[in-house]
Amino acid sequence: MKAVVYHAPYEVRVEEVAIPRIQDPADAVVRLTSSALCGSDLHMYQGRIVPEPGLILGHEGMGVIEEVGSSVRLRKKGERVVMPAHLFCGVCVKCAEGITAECLTMRPGKVGAAFGYAGEGHYPGMQAEWVRVPYADANCVPLPGTPGDDQEDDFLMLADALVSGWHAADLARVQGTSTVAVFGAGPIGLLTVMSLLMRGAGLVFSVDYIVERLGLAQELGAIPVNFQASDPVDQIREYRKQHGIPPGEGSLDGVDAAIDAVGFQALDRSDPTVENPNQVIQDMARLVNPGGTLGIIGVYVKKDPRPTAGEGADGSLRVPWGQLFSKDVTIGMGRTNDRQYTRRMRDLVMSGRVHPGRIVTHHIPLEAAPDGYRLFAKRTDGVIKVVFHP
Ligand SMILES: NC(=O)c1ccc[n+]([C@@H]2O[C@H](COP(=O)([O-])OP(=O)(O)OC[C@H]3O[C@@H](n4cnc5c(N)ncnc54)[C@H](O)[C@@H]3O)[C@@H](O)[C@H]2O)c1
Numbered sequence: 396m397k398a399v400v401y402h403a404p405y406e407v408r409v410e411e412v413a414i415p416r417i418q419d420p421a422d423a424v425v426r427l428t429s430s431a432l433c434g435s436d437l438h439m440y441q442g443r444i445v446p447e448p449g450l451i452l453g454h455e456g457m458g459v460i461e462e463v464g465s466s467v468r469l470r471k472k473g474e475r476v477v478m479p480a481h482l483f484c485g486v487c488v489k490c491a492e493g494i495t496a497e498c499l500t501m502r503p504g505k506v507g508a509a510f511g512y513a514g515e516g517h518y519p520g521m522q523a524e525w526v527r528v529p530y531a532d533a534n535c536v537p538l539p540g541t542p543g544d545d546q547e548d549d550f551l552m553l554a555d556a557l558v559s560g561w562h563a564a565d566l567a568r569v570q571g572t573s574t575v576a577v578f579g580a581g582p583i584g585l586l587t588v589m590s591l592l593m594r595g596a597g598l599v600f601s602v603d604y605i606v607e608r609l610g611l612a613q614e615l616g617a618i619p620v621n622f623q624a625s626d627p628v629d630q631i632r633e634y635r636k637q638h639g640i641p642p643g644e645g646s647l648d649g650v651d652a653a654i655d656a657v658g659f660q661a662l663d664r665s666d667p668t669v670e671n672p673n674q675v676i677q678d679m680a681r682l683v684n685p686g687g688t689l690g691i692i693g694v695y696v697k698k699d700p701r702p703t704a705g706e707g708a709d710g711s712l713r714v715p716w717g718q719l720f721s722k723d724v725t726i727g728m729g730r731t732n733d734r735q736y737t738r739r740m741r742d743l744v745m746s747g748r749v750h751p752g753r754i755v756t757h758h759i760p761l762e763a764a765p766d767g768y769r770l771f772a773k774r775t776d777g778v779i780k781v782v783f784h785p
């Protein structure tokens with residue numbers, strides 16, 4: 396079968412590899428119909444998280460079950476399914492708590508695992524024609540409809556992007572009526588905006604500098620804030636002042652919650668050709684109101700092999716703890732516990748109320764995946780979300 400194989404930074408190739416087989420009675424083998432490219436893949440593509448050469452990439456996939464192992468009880472051959480990015484067993488204590496991204500089973504002695512990702516258990520990824528799915532009863536989520544129908548893109552966003560947007564809102568404990576700023580208008584930031592508005596947030600600001608992404612954020616209902624125009628914290632405070640802040644609440648001209656959908660490869664606002672891993676954290680610390688919350692869904696790494704600005708090599712950054720402490724800020728962060736959300740988000744998609752697939756800008760044959768990676772990394776051609784088709 397064909398699969399996208401990692402070789403070195405900026406070098407992924409589509410290669411012929413063996414079709415996966417059932418290795419454990421709890422496995423299924425799925426023939427993939429769509430798989431997506433994610434900002435998390437870019438960290439590896441750009442050499443900032445280093446996978447083992449030969450790893451098949453891709454943690455966002457859906458398809459049809461071709462074969463199930465003898466102990467699989469719930470799933471059947473022929474079913475249409477989507478697989479959450481973070482693999483989990485469904486039965487360990489962390490899975491029982493719903494903290495599926497910290498599953499104790501999938502990487503013995505360590506916590507958590509994922510398809511096609513560096514340091515996440517060597518599980519071959521889903522930018523491929525087929526994939527082996529361990530613990531298939533847990534990791535294959537059934538979908539209605541038929542492959543390639545008009546909900547294919549919507550359902551594909553259940554693999555990671557939409558559930559991560561919803562998780563970001565949970566991390567920041569956003570309640571209906573909150574005023575929220577989302578930093579980053581990539582796929583995760585945009586689907587965070589969609590989740591926040593669905594959950595009844597009042598004002599939602601979307602901060603980025605890529606015009607097409609800000610345009611889509613605005614179409615989704617956010618107020619776009621271009622950080623290249625001027626300091627986004629000042630812009631948001633100014634907007635809030637102009638649109639009326641209740642008497643006596645002048646010191647609450649920031650936001651109730653701020654969400655980081657960028658991560659450690661944040662760009663420096665004064666020169667977006669270079670990175671500044673502290674940029675978003677520092678902006679959020681300035682912007683959040685007293686008693687507010689921060690949700691960090693963007694990835695921060697334990698070790699950055701090519702740190703920029705001389706910082707972050709060991710994962711430690713300059714976080715303004717004093718500012719955060721004096722404002723009584725609550726912070727949530729981490730990987731998405733997908734399975735808490737997959738079924739609920741699937742049912743929302745089925746209800747027709749949300750169309751997360753509208754962020755997909757490019758459909759590309761799997762054979763052309765290296766072009767998709769190049770395009771997504773360069774942010775050209777209005778690219779937001781790329782989907783590969785085997
Ligand atoms: N926690 C999880 O489980 C989880 C799941 C999925 C993705 N992620 C992470 O979420 C992040 C976003 O993913 P994506 O697919 O949207 O990636 P992306 O790279 O397409 O989007 C990032 C966006 O951030 C913008 N940006 C850069 N610097 C900025 C700054 N200083 N201020 C505001 N915006 C800035 C970029 O212009 C870009 O549009 C990545 O770090 C990804 O790894 C985490």
Ligand SMILES: [Zn+2]
Nearest residue numbers: 433435455555
């Ligand atoms: Zn992803």
Ligand SMILES: [Zn+2]
Nearest residue numbers: 484487490498
């Ligand atoms: Zn588990």
